[in-house]
Amino acid sequence: MKIAVFRDSSDTGRRAAADAAEGIRRAIRQRGHANIIVATGASQFGVLAALVAAEGIECSIVVTDAISAARLGPGRYPLGSQSVEIGEDLIARSPDRSHFVGSTATMPRMAAVLRQAVGLSHDEVRRLTSENPRAVLQQTRCWR
Secondary structure (H helix, E strand, O other): OOOOOOOOHHHHHHHHHHHHHHHHHHHHHHHOOOOOOOOOOHHHHHHHHHHHHHHOHHHOOOOOOEOHHHHHOOEEEEEOOEEEEEOOOOOEEOOOOOOEOOEOOOHHHHHHHHHHOOOOOHHHHHHHHHHHHHHHHHHOOOOO
16 A cells, blocks of 8 residues: 655645546546546545646536435435434434435535635536536437
């Protein structure tokens, strides 16, 4: 295992994004394309910002897999055959709080994070969350 220590979280994020970008470019050279999924949380906002900067907004999309209760705020809600508890911290957990139960990252919350924590403009966020995903679906002839 290779261990690296950097000055701060921004430096760590830039380095992680540079390594990821090189791997993506290598896959494209070898296969002609690359599809990647970056599952990230608050600790990786620097990685997100640097990855988007590596190739630009036009080569990136943002999606979410938020559960149905995500927009309802704190409380206990049905989720299929079980219950989910959304805490004051807006994190979804099992009623006994022993484990997480899905994502509460709604698209409006993602847009706010992209603007506030990553520093993107309203136009850049709209392109990442709406225009670019729509273009991908149109290119693949899906959902016509």
